[in-house]
Amino acid sequence: MKTIFAPWRMAYMNQGHSAGCIFCDHPGRGVSAETLTIFLGERAFVLLNRFPYTSGHLMVVPFRHVATPVALEPGEWAEMGALVQRSVRALEATYRPQGFNIGMNVGRAGGAGIEDHCHMHVVPRWFGDNNFVPVVGDTRVIPEALEVTHQRLVAAFADQDAVEEVR
Numbered sequence: 587m588k589t590i591f592a593p594w595r596m597a598y599m600n601q602g603h604s605a606g607c608i609f610c611d612h613p614g615r616g617v618s619a620e621t622l623t624i625f626l627g628e629r630a631f632v633l634l635n636r637f638p639y640t641s642g643h644l645m646v647v648p649f650r651h652v653a654t655p656v657a658l659e660p661g662e663w664a665e666m667g668a669l670v671q672r673s674v675r676a677l678e679a680t681y682r683p684q685g686f687n688i689g690m691n692v693g694r695a696g697g698a699g700i701e702d703h704c705h706m707h708v709v710p711r712w713f714g715d716n717n718f719v720p721v722v723g724d725t726r727v728i729p730e731a732l733e734v735t736h737q738r739l740v741a742a743f744a745d746q747d748a749v750e751e752v753r
């Protein structure tokens with residue numbers, strides 16, 4: 587079966603992240619358009635994928651540098667689950683996708699782009715969104731600039747906080 591989580595892998599590898607782990611570096615820099623961090627939780631955070639499969643493709647990442655979900659503590663895993671749910675709600679409110687792929691690639695054979703720091707992908711899907719994939723290889727048409735997507739999703743997460751405060 588062909589994995590849909592392959593296309594950005596080459597891009598990550600070409601960027602040579604061996605010097606440091608971006609998932610360890612980014613949370614300390616706060617919610618930022620530069621790092622594409624959308625939301626910081628207590629033990630995990632949400633950021634946009636710089637090489638998105640579709641507009642709004644984001645990732646939920648534990649703060650701790652662990653390669654496999656088996657190494658996560660129950661509280662970390664629970665917060666990641668809650669952040670996946672919040673991400674789905676934010677994406678639904680912002681982009682009205684017709685479906686989602688939610689999942690984790692573990693290990694090189696599993697297709698992980700950053701294999702030392704596990705992370706969950708949340709990919710909004712629309713019918714026909716993958717029509718161009720096999721033809722153009724690594725090149726992909728993303729209809730919205732990452733900075734704009736970042737801004738909209740930061741706002742969507744903030745809206746959720748506002749709703750929770752009213753309750």
Ligand SMILES: [Zn+2]
Nearest residue numbers: 607610651703
């Ligand atoms: Zn890391």
